[in-house]
Amino acid sequence: MSTVIAPPEPITTRPDHAPEGERTAYRLDLLDRLESEAIHILREVAGQFERPALLFSGGKDSVVMLELAVRAFYPAPPPFTLLHVDTGHNFPEVLAFRDETVQRVGARLVVASVQDYLDDGRLRERPDGTRNPLQTVPLLDAIAAGRFDAVLGGGRRDEEKARAKERIFSIRDAFGAWDPRRQRPELWDLYNGRHAPGEHVRVFPLSNWTELDVWRYIERERIALPELYYAHEREVFERDGMLVAVGPWSQPRRGEAVEVRRVRYRTVGDMSCTAAVPSDAGDAAAVIREVAGSRLTERGATRADDRLSEAAMEDRKKEGYF
Amino acid sequence: MDHDLLRLATAGSVDDGKSTLVGRLLHDTKSVLADQLAAVERASRDRGLDSADLALLTDGLRAEREQGITIDVAYRYFSTTRRSFVLADTPGHVEYTRNMVTGASTADLALILVDARHGIVEQTRRHLAVTGLLGVRHVALAVNKMDLVGWDELTFAGIRDEFQRLATGFGVQEVTAIPLSALTGDNVVDRSAHTPWYAGPTLLEHLETVPVGTDVTTEPVRLPVQVVIRPRTATHPDYRGYAGRLASGVLRVGDPVVVLPSGHRTSVVGIEVPVPGGLPADVEAAFAPQSVTVRLADDLDIARGDLIAGASRLPHVRTDLEATVAVLSPEPLRSGQRVVVRVGTAAVRGVVTDIVDELDLAGLEHRPAGTTLPLNAIGRIRVRLAASVPVDDYRAARHTGGFLLIDEADGATLAAGMVSLDSTTEGDSGWLAS
Numbered sequence: 001m002s003t004v005i006a007p008p009e010p011i012t013t014r015p016d017h018a019p020e021g022e023r024t025a026y027r028l029d030l031l032d033r034l035e036s037e038a039i040h041i042l043r044e045v046a047g048q049f050e051r052p053a054l055l056f057s058g059g060k061d062s063v064v065m066l067e068l069a070v071r072a073f074y075p076a077p078p079p080f081t082l083l084h085v086d087t088g089h090n091f092p093e094v095l096a097f098r099d100e101t102v103q104r105v106g107a108r109l110v111v112a113s114v115q116d117y118l119d120d121g122r123l124r125e126r127p128d129g130t131r132n133p134l135q136t137v138p139l140l141d142a143i144a145a146g147r148f149d150a151v152l153g154g155g156r157r158d159e160e161k162a163r164a165k166e167r168i169f170s171i172r173d174a175f176g177a178w179d180p181r182r183q184r185p186e187l188w189d190l191y192n193g194r195h196a197p198g199e200h201v202r203v204f205p206l207s208n209w210t211e212l213d214v215w216r217y218i219e220r221e222r223i224a225l226p227e228l229y230y231a232h233e234r235e236v237f238e239r240d241g242m243l244v245a246v247g248p249w250s251q252p253r254r255g256e257a258v259e260v261r262r263v264r265y266r267t268v269g270d271m272s273c274t275a276a277v278p279s280d281a282g283d284a285a286a287v288i289r290e291v292a293g294s295r296l297t298e299r300g301a302t303r304a305d306d307r308l309s310e311a312a313m314e315d316r317k318k319e320g321y322f
Numbered sequence: 323m324d325h326d327l328l329r330l331a332t333a334g335s336v337d338d339g340k341s342t343l344v345g346r347l348l349h350d351t352k353s354v355l356a357d358q359l360a361a362v363e364r365a366s367r368d369r370g371l372d373s374a375d376l377a378l379l380t381d382g383l384r385a386e387r388e389q390g391i392t393i394d395v396a397y398r399y400f401s402t403t404r405r406s407f408v409l410a411d412t413p414g415h416v417e418y419t420r421n422m423v424t425g426a427s428t429a430d431l432a433l434i435l436v437d438a439r440h441g442i443v444e445q446t447r448r449h450l451a452v453t454g455l456l457g458v459r460h461v462a463l464a465v466n467k468m469d470l471v472g473w474d475e476l477t478f479a480g481i482r483d484e485f486q487r488l489a490t491g492f493g494v495q496e497v498t499a500i501p502l503s504a505l506t507g508d509n510v511v512d513r514s515a516h517t518p519w520y521a522g523p524t525l526l527e528h529l530e531t532v533p534v535g536t537d538v539t540t541e542p543v544r545l546p547v548q549v550v551i552r553p554r555t556a557t558h559p560d561y562r563g564y565a566g567r568l569a570s571g572v573l574r575v576g577d578p579v580v581v582l583p584s585g586h587r588t589s590v591v592g593i594e595v596p597v598p599g600g601l602p603a604d605v606e607a608a609f610a611p612q613s614v615t616v617r618l619a620d621d622l623d624i625a626r627g628d629l630i631a632g633a634s635r636l637p638h639v640r641t642d643l644e645a646t647v648a649v650l651s652p653e654p655l656r657s658g659q660r661v662v663v664r665v666g667t668a669a670v671r672g673v674v675t676d677i678v679d680e681l682d683l684a685g686l687e688h689r690p691a692g693t694t695l696p697l698n699a700i701g702r703i704r705v706r707l708a709a710s711v712p713v714d715d716y717r718a719a720r721h722t723g724g725f726l727l728i729d730e731a732d733g734a735t736l737a738a739g740m741v742s743l744d745s746t747t748e749g750d751s752g753w754l755a756s
Contacts, residue, residue: 026538026539026609027326028326028611028612029325029326030325030326030327030406032612033326033327033611034327035596036611036612037611037613039567039596040548040566040567040613043549043565043566043567043613044548046548046549047548047549047626047667070601071596071601071602072565072613073549073565074594074601074602074615075551075553075555075557075558075561076552076553076555076558077553157397157399164396164397164398165395165396165397184734185420185421185423185650185735186424187424187427187428187724187726187738188427188428188720188721188724189428189567189721190664190725190726192664192726192728192735194662194728194732194733195733196732196733208397208399208408210399210401210406212401213406220598220599221598221599222599
C-alpha cells in the first residue's frame, strides 16, 4: 500500500548513509559512462517523440546503437522502427546480417531503395558512379512517408569536422536541412526535442564515442558484426591509394591490377565508394590494436565520398544527409 | 579497464592562442592522424604559411574558414593511456557567452587562457563568472605566450595571484595555473626547459590527474523518470519498471523513496543496470550517472516527468522559482513571457513574472534591469509555474537545479536557468557563492 503524504518538507540534516570504503567503488569507467549517456539519450527519444525511427544499416555504429536500444528498454523491445536506405550497391553479406538482426530483435524494418528512384527516373546516376550522395532524397521521403518525428543515427563527432559541431538533438527543417546557426545550445543533459509539424529531429546517441570506443564496446559486449569487418581474403585493386573490392559496381580500369589481398573494412557503406584496408585482424581485440596504431582516420582511409572536397560532409549535411 | 573520462571546456579571448593550444594538445597527444595533418599542411600552404598552422585543426565549417571565425561549440576527442578527454571548444568573442555557458554546463574542468602580455582582461572576468555560476569544479589557468615575455616568473606570478583572487570571489574551488606556450609546446605536453622556477604539472599532466566527478555518497538520491517500461508480454505480464539516469546519489534496494510531485511514499524492490557482456541484470545498488531501471514496492501512477527521490533528503516542490538565467536566444527574454520550463524530465508551462536584475559581467555587479534581458545577458528572474515541480538549489545539485526556458511557440531554447532556493536568506549577492 502506498500512502499519500503532504508536500514534503526538505530534510537537510542527515546525509544518505555511506558504508566505509565504498566511495571509490562508485566510479564509472569510460565505456560505462558512454553507455549510460547513450541509453539516457535513447530513452529521451522514446519519452519525447511520437514516431521515432532508428537508422540501421548493419554497419558497426548502427549495430552498437541498436544493441544499446535493446539494453535501454529491456525487457520490452526497443520502441523504434528501423529504417535503412539501401543504395542498391550494398555488400550482400551486410544485408543478410541486417535481416538476421532485425528478426532477432523483433523490430519492424522499413527499407528505402535508391534503386527504385533510379529505375523510375526520380534520381539519376552520378558520373562517378558513387551512390552515397543519392541516399538523401529517399531518406527524406521515407521520413515524410513514415511521419517519423525523430531519426536516430550512429554518427559520431570524431568522424569528421562538420560532425564535430553537431548537437545530440539536431533539428532539421521541413526539407531535412541542417542549419548550423539554428541548432539549439545543449546544456547539462537536458535535450530539447520540440519541433514544428513537418520538422524532425536527428538524434546521435554515439556523439561522444570514438572509433576506438565503439570497438572496445563491441569487444566487451561480444557484439556480432558482419564478417567483412574482420580480416578476410578478397579480390581488390588499388585506386587513389585505397583498396577497392572487385564487384559488379567497382571494376578495375585499365592499368589497375587485381590481386587477392588479406583485408578488412573500417566502415561499411556503398560498395562503389567504400574501400578496404590491408589487415590481419581476425577479431575485435586485434582490430582494437590495429585502430589504436593507425595513422589515418577511418573516413580518410577508406571513404571516397569524403574526399570529394574539403567540405563534402558539411555540404551533404546541409542537404539532409545522415 | 581503469580508464576514465574527463570533460573540459576551453575559454579564451580573441587572439590569445586558444585554437593553437587545442591544436597543440591534439597534436602532441598523437590524436591527429596523418590525413588530418596533411589537410592542415595543405591548407596552411594555400594561405602562404611556412609551417602547419595547428589552429586550422580546430576550424570546422567552411563558413567559418571563409569568415575566419568560430561560430559554435565544437567537440574534440583525445586520449592518453590514463584518460580519455572530451573537449568542448568554445569561442571567445564577447557575444558568445552563450557558447561558454553551454560548454561549461557539462564540464568537469574549465581551461581558461590568458595572454601573458595582456594579463587578466575583461573577457577573463566573464569566463570566470560563467565558470563559477555554472559550478565547474576545477579551473586550469593557461598563461599562454610566455615565450613573448621572456619566460618571466614575476609576470606569471602576478597573473596567477590576481586570477586566484578573482576565482575565489566567484566561488571557484580549485585553480591550477600553468605557464606555457601553445606555439612552441612548452609545458603543454612536454616540460619546458625555460621554466626552472615552475614546479607544477604540465597542462596534460594536470588534465590526466585532476579528480573527475563528484562524491556520490554525499549527494541526495535523485532519479528523474524518463520512460515507464511495461512489456505486457507472456514472459513479463506485470513488469513495470521506471527508467532514468541517476542525477545524483547512490540508490539501494530497500531504500525508502518519495515520488514527486505527488508525494507518494514507497520503497525500491529492484534495480537493473546493463552489466558488461549482456542484458540488464539486478544489482544491489546503483549510483549517478548510471542509467537504471527501478521497480517499486507499490503500483503507483508514475509517468515521465516525475522524480523519484531518496526519502531522507527531499527536494523542494515549488510553483514559483527564483533563478539566475543566461539568455541564449537572439530574442530578448521578456517580463510576462510565456515559456515552457524543462527541469529534469518534467516540462511545465510558466510565465516570467519578474526580471530582477542583470549581472554586469564587466564590472561584476548587479544592476537594475529593465523588462528584458538580451542575448548573452546573465541575470536573475522569477518564474511562476502552472504546476508544481521538484527542484534543488543548483549549487547543491547541478542536474535537478538546472533548467531550460523554452519558447512555447517554436520550441527554441531561450535561456538556461539555475535555481536559487536560498537567495532570500543570503542577501543580495545570492548568485555569488561566498
